[in-house]
Amino acid sequence: xxxxxxxxxxxxxxxxxxxxxxxxxxxxxxxxxxxxxxxxxxxxxxxxxxxxxxxxxxxxxxxxxxxxxxxxxxxxxxxxxxxxxxxxxxxxxxxxxxxxxxxxxxxxxxxxxxxxxxxxxxxxxxxxxxxxxxxxxxxxxxxxxxxxxxxxxxxxxxxxxxxxxxxxxxxxxxxxxxxxxxxxxxxxxxxxxxxxxxxxxxxxxxxxxxxxxxxxxxxxxxxxxxxxxxxxxxxxxxxxxxxxxxxxxxxxxxxxxxxxxxxxxxxxxxxxxxxxxxxxxxxxxxxxxxxxxxxxxxxxxxxxxxxxxxxxxxxx
Amino acid sequence: xxxxxxxxxxxxxxxxxxxxxxxxxxxxxxxxxxxxxxxxxxxxxxxxxxxxxxxxxxxxxxxxxxxxxxxxxxxxxxxxxxxxxxxxxxxxxxxxxxxxxxxxxxxxxxxxxxxxxxxxxxxxxxxxxxxxxxxxxxxxxxxxxxxxxxxxxxxxxxxxxxxxxxxxxxxxxxxxxxxxxxxxxxxxxxxxxxxxxxxxxxxxxxxxxxxxxxxxxxxxxxxxxxxxxxxxxxxxxxxxxxxxxxxxxxxxxxxxxxxxxxxxxxxxxxxxxxxxxxxxxxxxxxxxxxx
Numbered sequence: 001x002x003x004x005x006x007x008x009x010x011x012x013x014x015x016x017x018x019x020x021x022x023x024x025x026x027x028x029x030x031x032x033x034x035x036x037x038x039x040x041x042x043x044x045x046x047x048x049x050x051x052x053x054x055x056x057x058x059x060x061x062x063x064x065x066x067x068x069x070x071x072x073x074x075x076x077x078x079x080x081x082x083x084x085x086x087x088x089x090x091x092x093x094x095x096x097x098x099x100x101x102x103x104x105x106x107x108x109x110x111x112x113x114x115x116x117x118x119x120x121x122x123x124x125x126x127x128x129x130x131x132x133x134x135x136x137x138x139x140x141x142x143x144x145x146x147x148x149x150x151x152x153x154x155x156x157x158x159x160x161x162x163x164x165x166x167x168x169x170x171x172x173x174x175x176x177x178x179x180x181x182x183x184x185x186x187x188x189x190x191x192x193x194x195x196x197x198x199x200x201x202x203x204x205x206x207x208x209x210x211x212x213x214x215x216x217x218x219x220x221x222x223x224x225x226x227x228x229x230x231x232x233x234x235x236x237x238x239x240x241x242x243x244x245x246x247x248x249x250x251x252x253x254x255x256x257x258x259x260x261x262x263x264x265x266x267x268x269x270x271x272x273x274x275x276x277x278x279x280x281x282x283x284x285x286x287x288x289x290x291x292x293x294x295x296x297x298x299x300x301x302x303x304x305x306x307x308x309x310x311x312x313x314x315x316x
Numbered sequence: 317x318x319x320x321x322x323x324x325x326x327x328x329x330x331x332x333x334x335x336x337x338x339x340x341x342x343x344x345x346x347x348x349x350x351x352x353x354x355x356x357x358x359x360x361x362x363x364x365x366x367x368x369x370x371x372x373x374x375x376x377x378x379x380x381x382x383x384x385x386x387x388x389x390x391x392x393x394x395x396x397x398x399x400x401x402x403x404x405x406x407x408x409x410x411x412x413x414x415x416x417x418x419x420x421x422x423x424x425x426x427x428x429x430x431x432x433x434x435x436x437x438x439x440x441x442x443x444x445x446x447x448x449x450x451x452x453x454x455x456x457x458x459x460x461x462x463x464x465x466x467x468x469x470x471x472x473x474x475x476x477x478x479x480x481x482x483x484x485x486x487x488x489x490x491x492x493x494x495x496x497x498x499x500x501x502x503x504x505x506x507x508x509x510x511x512x513x514x515x516x517x518x519x520x521x522x523x524x525x526x527x528x529x530x531x532x533x534x535x536x537x538x539x540x541x542x543x544x545x546x547x548x549x550x551x552x553x554x555x556x557x558x559x560x561x562x563x564x565x566x567x568x569x570x571x572x573x574x575x576x577x578x579x580x581x582x583x584x585x586x587x588x589x590x591x592x593x594x595x596x597x598x599x600x601x602x603x604x605x606x607x
Contacts, residue, residue, distance in 0.1 A: 018446035029462055135342065138594070142534065142586035144541045144558075147579035150565055158569050254451035258542060262565065272454065273546060276461040288458050292449040 004307050012300045019296065020073065023289045024066050027281065073289070079282035083275075088286035092268060098168055099267030103256050105187040107245075110194030115241070117195070118202025119234065122210060133199060140196035145255050149189045149262035156185060166264040186263040190255050194248065201244045206237040239310050246302025250295050336599040343595020346588035353585055357404030366395035368402040369553045377571045388573050391563060400577050403555035408585065410471050410556070411537035417475035418536070419529050422482025427513045429483070430490030441487060444480045452477045452535075453542055460548035470549045474539045478532055485528050489521035523600035530593035534586045541582045557582045 053059050057068065072078070078088035117137075121130040157165035163185045164170070170178050209215065210233055218228045257269030264270065268287055275283035337343060361368065365384065372393035380388040380396075387396035429440035447455075456477045463469050493499055494517060502512045518525070537557075543549035544558025552559060557578045564575035 015442060015446055015449065018442055019449050022446055022450075026458060026462070029459075138342075138590055139583070139587050142538070142590050143583045144538060144545070144579065144586075146542065146545050147561060147575070147582065150561070150568060150575050151579070153565075154568050154572055154575070158572070250448070250451040254453040257451070257453055257457075261546065272457070276457060276548070279461070281462075284458055284461065288450060288454055291451055291454050295449045295451065 001307065005304055008300060008303055008307075012296055015296055016293065017070075019292045020070050020289065021066065023285060023292070024069055026288070027285050028062070078286045078289075081275075081283050082280045083278050083283075088282050091271065091283060092286055092290055095266065095268045095271045097267075098265060099256055099260070099269060101183065102186055102190060102259065102265060102267060103252055105183055106190035106194055106256075107252065109187060109191040110198050111241075113191070114195040114198025115202045115238070117199040119206050119229070119237070121199070121203045122206035122237075123229065125207065130203075133203075137196035137200050140192050143192070145189060145193060145258045146262050148192060149186070149259060152185050152189050153262070166262075168266055186259050186265055189262070190252075190259045193255055194252060197248050197251065198241070198244065202237065202241065205240045206233060209233045209237040212236075239306070242302050242306045242309065246299040249298040250291075253291050253295065333599045337595050340595035340598055342591040343598075346591035346595070349584055349588040350592065353404060353581070353588070354408060357401050357408060360401040360404075361398060364395065364398050364401070366398045368394065368398040368555055370394060377567075379571075380573050387577050388571075390560075390574055391567060391571070396560075396574065396577055399555040399560055400557070400581060403557045403560055403578065404581065404585075406467070406550055406554065406556040407537055407540055407558065407582070410467070410474065410540045410550075411533045411585075411589075414471045414474040414478065414536040414540075415529055415532040417472065418479040418532055419482055419525070421475065422479040422528075423486050423518060423525065425479070426483040426486025427490050427518055430487040431494055431509065431513050431517065433491065437487070437491075440483075444483050444487075447477075448480050450477075452539065456539060456543055457546065457548055460543055465548055465551050467550060467554075470540065470543065474536050474543070477539065478535055482525070482528050482532065485524050486518070486521060489524060490517045493517045493520050526600060527593050527597045530589055530596055534589035534593065537582065537589070538586050557585075 057065060060068075076089055078092075080087055081091055117133050121127075121133045124130055153165045156163040164182050165185075168179065168182050170182075215228060215233055218232050223232075253269075256267065257272060259265065260267045260269035261273055268291075272284065272287045274280075275287070372389065374393065375385070375389050376391055376393045378385050378389040378393075380386065382388065385395050385397070387400065390396055390399070425440050425444065429437040429444075456473055459473045459476065460470070463473070490513070494512075498520075499512060499516055502516050507516070540549055540556060541558035541561070544556045545561045547559075547562060550556035550559050552562070560578040561575060564578075567574055
């Protein structure tokens with residue numbers, strides 16, 4: 001086990017180095033490089049620009065700059081926002097709560113609903129429910145999240161007036177009920193794609209388990225069907241879902257970005273888009289690196305957790 | 317019964333695949349919808365009396381089915397149907413061209429990684445893993461923000477965020493195919509590496525490649541809609557399904573039809589390509605068909 005974890009950890013660190021190199025390359029792809037925003041300002045002369053370039057060490061060879069940049073990233077110095085000079089990590093941190101709130105709620109909805117749909121689809125394979133669920137999942141995966149958000153706003157906010165059309169809370173109203181009221185629509189929109197993914201994986205995982213010998217043994221013992229499903233099949237079918245949680249994490253993050261823009265949700269996705277609008281490259285790059293790192297850690301945790309619950313993995 | 321069984325055995329592989337495909341009704345429906353969308357976007361604009369960029373301030377926000385504007389007009393009085401068709405050209409073209417670029421890159425990377433393996437393979441596949449760490453929309457928006465928006469840039473950037481899965485598929489295929497007899501025989505004949513890779517191995521992996529190409533079009537159309545909706549893709553006055561939804565949220569209360577048509581078009585196109593890919597998978601890869 002320790003060897004597996006160590007091995008996986010080394011892989012992850014290696015990947016982090018490549019990810020950071022990519023991030024650094026993208027930053028330098030920017031027209032004018034990292035100093036682009038100063039170059040357009042008329043208050044800076046060519047000499048000023050050259051001096052800043054020297055001061056920031058941008059005249060050094062790229063590999064040296066990269067090592068310096070990577071070192072600072074590791075130490076938590078992710079640069080400062082062009083907009084207000086705030087530290088990039090501080091800014092990201094202040095928006096993370098809203099994003100996590102949204103992602104966690106959507107995940108809970110998606111896991112419960114998706115697993116239920118998947119199990120039912122597998123148990124009643126090729127039934128009407130199964131076919132409808134399969135088609136529904138495909139459509140859910142094909143609907144642009146932002147458009148589904150617009151439709152939701154139109155139906156539930158504009159037409160019925162049941163839900164607020166955006167923001168995280170009503171200003172001046174700090175009650176939990178108000179927060180929940182604002183959370184419903186964006187969480188449902190984000191949960192749609194997630195539910196489809198979880199449902200599809202749950203269905204195939206359940207189908208795999210149901211055909212195993214030990215299920216036949218359980219049937220032969222005369223156990224009631226619901227007990228076979230819950231204690232024998234479901235528990236084993238849920239194991240691979242840990243991997244799904246890791247796999248769909250990038251989708252979840254990307255979906256959160258789009259959902260946040262539609263519902264003016266004050267999270268990291270919204271911040272990302274605002275920062276792009278302001279050409280605030282340090283924050284843009286910070287969020288890009290932050291989300292990639294989260295994905296990396298997510299898949300690492302999923303792999304390790306899977307190895308903990310399923311000993312067969314550790315050998316492979 | 318015996319005759320029917322014999323007949324199905326004797327079918328040529330292509331015919332068998334076609335029969336399997338035909339049984340997948342949703343895939344057939346998807347293919348039909350794609351044909352309709354492509355033909356509609358290609359020839360539809362010639363049948364309409366309106367130009368997609370013609371601004372008619374006097375007839376802003378005409379609701380659908382009012383007068384000559386079948387789908388109504390937008391905030392500048394432009395005909396929504398004309399824009400939908402012209403937008404379809406852009407969105408479908410981006411989907412297909414981005415797919416072709418992504419396939420080329422993915423096949424190249426996958427073939428080299430799978431064929432040579434070792435350090436080169438490891439480096440290439442770790443690069444694939446690394447790019448996959450970035451959520452596609454984040455990466456696409458960041459790159460789009462750094463470059464000048466336009467048709468070509470948007471297409472290339474979408475391809476740049478969508479080639480990795482193809483590379484994985486091809487790498488796995490090539491890695492296993494190169495051990496097979498025909499590949500070994502090609503080596504014995506003294507064929508060059510490139511020839512073995514692209515004349516022997518990749519053609520034999522065509523089934524999964526075609527499937528992933530189809531799904532790739534769906535992804536590309538979806539990504540175009542995201543990036544154009546957010547304002548960093550296709551720029552007005554040119555229409556794309558994504559940028560038609562750009563202002564839709566502002567007018568959601570007063571002119572909800574502006575949001576309806578492009579959204580349905582995107583969903584229809586993406587769903588169709590996804591179902592088509594699904595059907596092709598069942599048809600071309602009988603091994604995955606075991607119930």
